[in-house]
Amino acid sequence: MKVEYINPFIIATKEAFTKMVGCEMERVDLYVAEDDHPVKDITGIIGLTGRARGCVAISMTRELAIRASQAMADNDASELNAEVADAVGELANMIAGGAKAQLEQFEIRISLPTVLFGNYNSIEFPSETPALCIDFESEWGDLTVQVALVEEAEVAAT
């Protein structure tokens, strides 16, 4: 994917956390994950289609996810449960939606999110489509956003 497509996801991530969680996210690193895609305690995944196809995975620490759920749904979540999963799915949805608005040339549409939690090891993107990883830090914990986005052939050819 082209590096210039990544900025909309960085902006959308900061906006989503500021607005919905009340938490400032600081970007600390940006890199291509080749073999080892870092995964934290809970991960939301959402698919992108349109004139570009892709996916976004947002992976965060347990504490950050719980704080996000408390802030977004005004609950007292204290463990990784279905309410927290919904908050993480909604954040993935908002980040994809915010980036989509900035990438209007691709007429992106967004799938439903899925959320995975537990002690798993790795997330793999299609090997011909390396994902870009963006690491963020905040007072409530760390977040990694991984994005893969490829232009559809008819766009690439124009």
Added chain:
Amino acid sequence: MKVEYINPFIIATKEAFTKMVGCEMERVDLYVAEDDHPVKDITGIIGLTGRARGCVAISMTRELAIRASQAMADNDASELNAEVADAVGELANMIAGGAKAQLEQFEIRISLPTVLFGNYNSIEFPSETPALCIDFESEWGDLTVQVALVEEAEVAAT
């Protein structure tokens, strides 16, 4: 989601495994997973957009994934590596693609797949959208296909 949308995914799963892996899949169960979405050793996830939004997760045993990779890519994979992940992602892509062709009223488009492996616990779909789970058995191992699909409002209103 409506139960009648599930048959295309059952047919597409059987076709994908027969054609690409040379393996007959027998459907053994179909149910709504409420709290506990079963996850096996390796899981491929793909997003669906269009006049219906959704996602498909295919989760299978280690042996089945390795056999699928050997059959599809003519390799000698013996562990869950990137080649196996590609095979699982490609199977997710084929199942979504096969179902899409049978659900043409929704003009479905398919995102890139992501693949997760490791010892994780659970996969969550948005709580307002219960996913249907389809369990399959084969001589090489078990497979669960989970599907969530909701019609977009403009379709539902017609």
